[in-house]
Amino acid sequence: MLLLPGKSILYLWPVCARFLPLRPAYKIDSYFYYVMEKIVCHIKERSFIARLAARRMNSEQLAMVIGKTIHLHGVTRKEFLRHPWWVRHEVCHIMQYQELGLLPFLWRYLWECKKVGYYANRFEVAARAAEKNATITNRVIFS
Numbered sequence: 001m002l003l004l005p006g007k008s009i010l011y012l013w014p015v016c017a018r019f020l021p022l023r024p025a026y027k028i029d030s031y032f033y034y035v036m037e038k039i040v041c042h043i044k045e046r047s048f049i050a051r052l053a054a055r056r057m058n059s060e061q062l063a064m065v066i067g068k069t070i071h072l073h074g075v076t077r078k079e080f081l082r083h084p085w086w087v088r089h090e091v092c093h094i095m096q097y098q099e100l101g102l103l104p105f106l107w108r109y110l111w112e113c114k115k116v117g118y119y120a121n122r123f124e125v126a127a128r129a130a131e132k133n134a135t136i137t138n139r140v141i142f143s
């Protein structure tokens with residue numbers, strides 16, 4: 001049987017896993033909460049790193065993600081949050097960090113940029129696709 005990691009399997013996982021003699025219940029439960037956990041994100045306005053990036057990208061407004069923090073330049077938190085597609089794009093990058101870890105993500109992202117450029121970078125392609133995905137922000141809380 002092929003189980004695709006959809007939402008239903010995440011809900012059913014602790015139920016299924018309880019019947020498998022693989023690990024004690026407390027570990028199954030912590031895995032469940034780990035999977036369903038909310039991600040607390042931060043937004044930093046007038047960020048110095050974002051300003052440097054904006055200068056390099058020749059852009060007046062810029063948002064960039066490092067770890068779980070969205071760094072903004074030329075745009076306020078309020079203005080940024082008014083654009084759902086933009087928020088989804090940056091949240092997608094947060095998810096990419098979550099999946100790979102801080103340094104592996106940065107390394108691969110920069111490597112892709114060097115190899116294929118910013119636009120064709122697979123992390124950017126995925127983030128642009130995520131701009132239409134309204135569910136991507138479900139797990140995210142902005143502090």
Ligand SMILES: [Zn+2]
Pocket residue numbers: 089093123124127
């Ligand atoms: Zn991006």
